[in-house]
Amino acid sequence: MLGRVNHIAIAVPDLAVATAAYRDTLGAAVSQPQALPEHGVTVVFVELPNTKVELLQPLGATSPIAAFLEKNPSGGMHHICYEVDDILIARDRLVEAGARVLGDGQPKTGAHGKPVLFLHPKDFFGTLIELEQA
Numbered sequence: 217m218l219g220r221v222n223h224i225a226i227a228v229p230d231l232a233v234a235t236a237a238y239r240d241t242l243g244a245a246v247s248q249p250q251a252l253p254e255h256g257v258t259v260v261f262v263e264l265p266n267t268k269v270e271l272l273q274p275l276g277a278t279s280p281i282a283a284f285l286e287k288n289p290s291g292g293m294h295h296i297c298y299e300v301d302d303i304l305i306a307r308d309r310l311v312e313a314g315a316r317v318l319g320d321g322q323p324k325t326g327a328h329g330k331p332v333l334f335l336h337p338k339d340f341f342g343t344l345i346e347l348e349q350a
């Protein structure tokens with residue numbers, strides 16, 4: 217069911233500082249910031265030869281990453297995003313296996329304009345999983 221790693225996400229308290237560190241100190245290509253109000257985050261993508269790193273900063277009063285940053289004030293690894301061929305087939309198989317799909321269970325449009333879903337970190341060994349339709 218799982219395909220490629222699409223991205224690894226890091227929650228950060230200050231997106232401009234984190235973007236500059238990846239661009240200037242680590243020497244990576246970085247995107248412009250993209251506000252995603254439906255997801256409660258602003259994102260910057262770090263483009264790597266084999267995958268991407270997604271830098272996340274909270275957006276709005278009810279960001280899903282707010283509690284995470286309270287517990288990890290200097291930032292931390294937040295989720296890993298795997299590609300799947302068919303997100304609804306993947307979702308139904310996971311629900312049948314007892315995994316908790318977050319939110320209302322319906323895919324939202326993610327940062328790449330494709331459907332995404334999230335799986336509860338406690339069901340997958342302490343790691344929040346995002347699925348993105350390839």
Ligand SMILES: C[C@@H](C(=O)O)C(=O)SCCNC(=O)CCNC(=O)[C@H](O)C(C)(C)COP(=O)(O)OP(=O)(O)OC[C@H]1O[C@@H](n2cnc3c(N)ncnc32)[C@H](O)[C@@H]1OP(=O)(O)O
Nearest residue numbers: 252255280283284294318326327328332334337342343344
């Ligand atoms: C744009 C899109 C894209 O790429 O296309 C994105 O990525 S949007 C990226 C942002 N969107 C999302 O993350 C959407 C899905 N996430 C959520 O619904 C939420 O963040 C939850 C995963 C439900 C966590 O919510 P919240 O932190 O408010 O709940 P909580 O404090 O009760 O946490 C419940 C337990 O899970 C742990 N926990 C929370 N977030 C975690 C994470 N990222 N990785 C590992 N563990 C995590 C907490 O420490 C706590 O454990 P203890 O009880 O042991 O202390």
Ligand SMILES: [Co+2]
Nearest residue numbers: 225270297346
């Ligand atoms: Co993501």
